[in-house]
Amino acid sequence: MQVTRIGGWLATMLLAASPAVLAQVDLSGTWGQLMHEDNAERGAGPDFADYTGLPINDAARLRAESWDAAKWTVPEHQCEPHPADYAPHGPAGLRIWSTVDVTSQQVVAWHMTHAWMVTTRTIWMDGRQHPPPEARHTWMGFSTGKWEGDTLVVKTTHLKEGWIRRNGVPRSDRGTLTEYFIRHGDILTLVSVVEDPAYLTEPLMRTWNWALHLGYQIAPYPCSARVETERPKGFVAHWLPGTNPQLKEFASKRKLPAEASRGGAQTMYPEYQLELQKAAVPPAAATNPAGAKQ
Amino acid sequence: MNRCAALVVVATLTVLCSAALAAQSKTKADPKATNAASTATIEIVPVQDRVYLLAGGSRNVAVQVGNDGVLYVDSSTADLSEQILKATRTLSQRPIRYVFNTHAHPENVGGNQALSRQGISFGGGNTKDQTFALIYAHENVLNALSAPTGKQAALPSDFWPTDTYFTESMEVHFNGEPVELISVPQAHTDGDSLVLFRGSNVVVTGDVFLTTGYPIIDVAHGGTINGLIAALNRIIDIAIPGENEEDGTLIVPGQGRVCDEYDVVVYRDMVTIIRDRVQDLIKKGMTLQQVQAARPSRDYDVLFTPGEGHATPEQFIQAVYETLKSGGAE
Numbered sequence: 019m020q021v022t023r024i025g026g027w028l029a030t031m032l033l034a035a036s037p038a039v040l041a042q043v044d045l046s047g048t049w050g051q052l053m054h055e056d057n058a059e060r061g062a063g064p065d066f067a068d069y070t071g072l073p074i075n076d077a078a079r080l081r082a083e084s085w086d087a088a089k090w091t092v093p094e095h096q097c098e099p100h101p102a103d104y105a106p107h108g109p110a111g112l113r114i115w116s117t118v119d120v121t122s123q124q125v126v127a128w129h130m131t132h133a134w135m136v137t138t139r140t141i142w143m144d145g146r147q148h149p150p151p152e153a154r155h156t157w158m159g160f161s162t163g164k165w166e167g168d169t170l171v172v173k174t175t176h177l178k179e180g181w182i183r184r185n186g187v188p189r190s191d192r193g194t195l196t197e198y199f200i201r202h203g204d205i206l207t208l209v210s211v212v213e214d215p216a217y218l219t220e221p222l223m224r225t226w227n228w229a230l231h232l233g234y235q236i237a238p239y240p241c242s243a244r245v246e247t248e249r250p251k252g253f254v255a256h257w258l259p260g261t262n263p264q265l266k267e268f269a270s271k272r273k274l275p276a277e278a279s280r281g282g283a284q285t286m287y288p289e290y291q292l293e294l295q296k297a298a299v300p301p302a303a304a305t306n307p308a309g310a311k312q
Numbered sequence: 313m314n315r316c317a318a319l320v321v322v323a324t325l326t327v328l329c330s331a332a333l334a335a336q337s338k339t340k341a342d343p344k345a346t347n348a349a350s351t352a353t354i355e356i357v358p359v360q361d362r363v364y365l366l367a368g369g370s371r372n373v374a375v376q377v378g379n380d381g382v383l384y385v386d387s388s389t390a391d392l393s394e395q396i397l398k399a400t401r402t403l404s405q406r407p408i409r410y411v412f413n414t415h416a417h418p419e420n421v422g423g424n425q426a427l428s429r430q431g432i433s434f435g436g437g438n439t440k441d442q443t444f445a446l447i448y449a450h451e452n453v454l455n456a457l458s459a460p461t462g463k464q465a466a467l468p469s470d471f472w473p474t475d476t477y478f479t480e481s482m483e484v485h486f487n488g489e490p491v492e493l494i495s496v497p498q499a500h501t502d503g504d505s506l507v508l509f510r511g512s513n514v515v516v517t518g519d520v521f522l523t524t525g526y527p528i529i530d531v532a533h534g535g536t537i538n539g540l541i542a543a544l545n546r547i548i549d550i551a552i553p554g555e556n557e558e559d560g561t562l563i564v565p566g567q568g569r570v571c572d573e574y575d576v577v578v579y580r581d582m583v584t585i586i587r588d589r590v591q592d593l594i595k596k597g598m599t600l601q602q603v604q605a606a607r608p609s610r611d612y613d614v615l616f617t618p619g620e621g622h623a624t625p626e627q628f629i630q631a632v633y634e635t636l637k638s639g640g641a642e
Contacts, residue, residue, distance in 0.1 A: 080611035084585065094548055094577045099556040135556055152357060152367045152569045157558055178558075179578050190615055216614040241556065252545040254584040258592050259608075 043168050043201045045128060049112040050231035056224075059107050063184040065268035069281030078188055078217035079280060083262055085186020088255035093243035099135035101180030102158045103195045103212050106226045109134055111234050112206075128163060128170070136239045141172050148175050155179075155191050170199040182212060182222060187281075190216035204230040220283045354395045356403065359570055360562045361512035362487055366399055371419040374516040374564045376509060377404035378487025382431070384411045385507045385516040385564075387423030396423060397430060407432045410486065412493060413449035413473060414518025414566070415501045416456035416466075417530070425470040433474075448482060449473040450495055452503030456533065494550075496520060496543035500527065500566075502534025504543060508550060515550055516564040517543075521576060523568025525622030526609070527583060529631035536635040537587050544580040548573060567622075582612050590632045600633050 058064050069082060089095050100107065111133040116125045128141040139158035148160055159177040163170050174195040182189045193214035200207045206228040211221045269279040275297035284290050357365040359374070366373040369392050374385040382404055388396060400408075408431030413421050424447055431445025454473045459465040465472075475482075482493040482505075489511025496504045500519045507516040519528060520543040529535040551561035551573035563571040589608035598606070607613075609625045618624055623631070 075614075077611040077614045084611070094557070094573065097553070097555075097557045098574065137556060150355070152355070152365075154570050154572070155575070157556065178574060192615070243557075252541060252580070252584065254581045254588075256581075256585050256588070258589060 042125065042165055043170070044116075045114045045170065045199060045201060045206065046116060047114060047230055048232065048234035048236075049114065049206050049228035050234050051108050051110050051112070052227040052229055053109075055226075056107065059184070060109075065271070066185055066264035067262075067266070068185060068268040068279055069183070069187060069285075070274075070279055071286050072183060072187060072281040073218050073220040073222055073283035073286055074187060074281045075217060075219050080259065081188045081217075082183075082186040083265055084256045084259065086255035086257055086262075088247075091247040092249065092253060092255065093245055096243040097135075097241035099137045099157055100132070101177055101189070102137075102139055102161070102174055103177065103189065103193070103210065104180060104182065104184075105132045105134065105137055105139075105158075106208055106210065106224075108132070108226075110226070111231070111236060112228055113234075113236055131236055133236050134239070135241065136236060141170075148173075159195065161195075168200070170197075172197040172199065182218075188217055189214050192216050193218075206230070220286070354392065354399050356399055357570060359512075359564060360514050361509075362489065363509050363512045363514040363516075363564070364403060365564055365570055366396055369419075371417075371519070371566055372516075372564055372568075373423075374507070374514075375400055375403065376487055376491070376512065377406065379406065380487045381406040381409035383409060383486055383491065384427055386414055386420040386518065387411050387427050389419055389422035390426055391422075393423040393426035396427065408445045409433065410484070411445055411447045412491075412505070412507050413447065413453050414507065414516065415504045416449075416453040416533075417501070417519070420518065420566075421453070421457065421467070421471055424472075425468070428470065444470075444474075446475055447471075447473045448475050448477075448484075448493060450493070450503040450505050451476040451478040452501070452534070456501075456503060494546070496539070496546055498534050498536045498539030499543035500535050500540060501530045506543070506547060506550070513561050514564060515547055515561060517547060517566060519566035520544065521547060521563065521565045521571075521579060522622070523565050523571060523575065523579075525567070525616045526612075526625065526628035527631075528623045529628070529635065531631050531634055535631070537583075537632045538635070541580065541584055541587060544576060544583065547576050548580060551576065586612065586628075587632055587636070590629060591636055594633065594636060600630060603633055604629050 053060060058068065067083065069079065099105070113131045115129050117127045117129065118124065119126050126142070126144050128143065129138060130141070131138045137157060139161060141161040141163040143163050146162065148162065153160070153176060155176045155178045157178050159174040161172050161174040163172040174197070177191060177193055177195065179191045180189045181187060189212060193212060193216070196211045198209040200209070208226045210224045212218065213221045266276060269276045275294060277297060278285060278294055284293070354366055354368040357367050359365050362376050362378050364375050364377070366375055369388040371386060371388055373388050373396060376383040382400055387393070408427060411424055411427050413424070428445045428447055433442045433444060433446045435441045454476045457465065457467045457472050458469070477493065477495070480495055484491050489509055492508045492510065493505040494508060496506055504518055504520055506518070520540055527540050529537060529540060547563060551563065553573040554560035557574045559572055561573060563573070563576055565571060586609045590603055593603045593606055593608060604626050607625070609629060613625045616622065
């Protein structure tokens, strides 16, 4: 879920209150995701042009407004998994295990497999440095972790370009991820902070929860790209600026002022509700203005 | 060569380097030109199997090593040759046999003479061995570097390709794998080649693909936006990714980091979208100045840091506009 400023303060205070010792909580196990939040992100995914609560800039907004779901008909896009910063949205049951140095019995690395497309990431705990800029970028990026009290704090760089919402809102390959893994008994909480100098004006903070699930199994997820729709060679799905007929659907359906659906840092905060009360709500009709599809 | 040892070797050498976007548009190439006393670090980055990236100059140099010897793809500028040779010798002591050029720009052919002179080519029959490595490239690279009798060539003959091709491709079998130069016409220039290492599963692209900025289209020397997009699609055709659209065929760009197919797909999508927007504005009757003022690349400009020897958004839009208007590589 999106965390408000107050929520962020609480999370920060809780982390600061943790004892500064080298505690190492065991995160190992299989974890079933609690799907009690972010309903709009589940299943078929969010509405077109719903950018509410995202601290995006104009460049990100234009890319999202140019995005066309026909992208998924292009073979070279079909087998893209969720990148590390979106993967917890899932469906994201987790298997977590560690690699332990046999001599020192120290955890060298944590490993996590996500259920969706069976992506696996490694979080290095041995103090190694992040690679140089010319190193490859991957879906899971390069992650290092350290314990701050009972919280595992993970920094991730070298991510491939990805998305922060499944309706075309981009996260660039310059984006970085900071995560806080917190175990409370049989509940695992992840606080995630995405920063992106290209497309975000403020950090994007989200949380997810899992419950320990001893019988949880992750199924294989092989993906083979196929030509499902005949397209011209080199086809790239997108809308030219000003031609996307889907941009007003969400605001109209939810009876929101159009500006509110366009996101921006201000839409993350409670004060924005006061702004909304002043704004005019458009009529529910007129969701499909004429526009030639690219 | 001991690959395991090579993987842990990182040769760091401090050198002077030149990087000049402006130089790409000049007819006369000056391989010794340096436009700034900038410091570059040459680093060996293992790519895959027998192929390594020598990173740090203004353009990437790839090197393939094995029992047959050493093969370079591009040679950077002359002032980097000594450092490139030193770095290479940490990977292999075998003779330098080939230099392949992806195109004719000075940042890519400036080391031809120095690297070739350190090599050897074997004769046969009634020919004798030569004390230079062979230089392979598309025919238009030779045309760009040489000149008809009585006219001044861009570079001395030691820099010229020794063997060229004008068909779709040219191939050799070297270090245990097929290696292919694949022509991608009217893309970055009129003489671009991709280099495919079939066994190592690596494509070296030259400047038709960069991770550090917009494409630089040398319109004066035959580059076009549609040819460049066709070249990017050719790379995507050749590349076969591993699981989850990752790994598999690896791509060495002209500038920037080692990639896989997805990175090229994202870049191809960006370039195609901007091309389509410019085309739409041209259809609406806009002049170049009006198209530039409309900023059709404004959602991608944030991805690149300007002023590092790359095309500015305005330069890129101008090249797109001009080559669409002229109908180049339709």
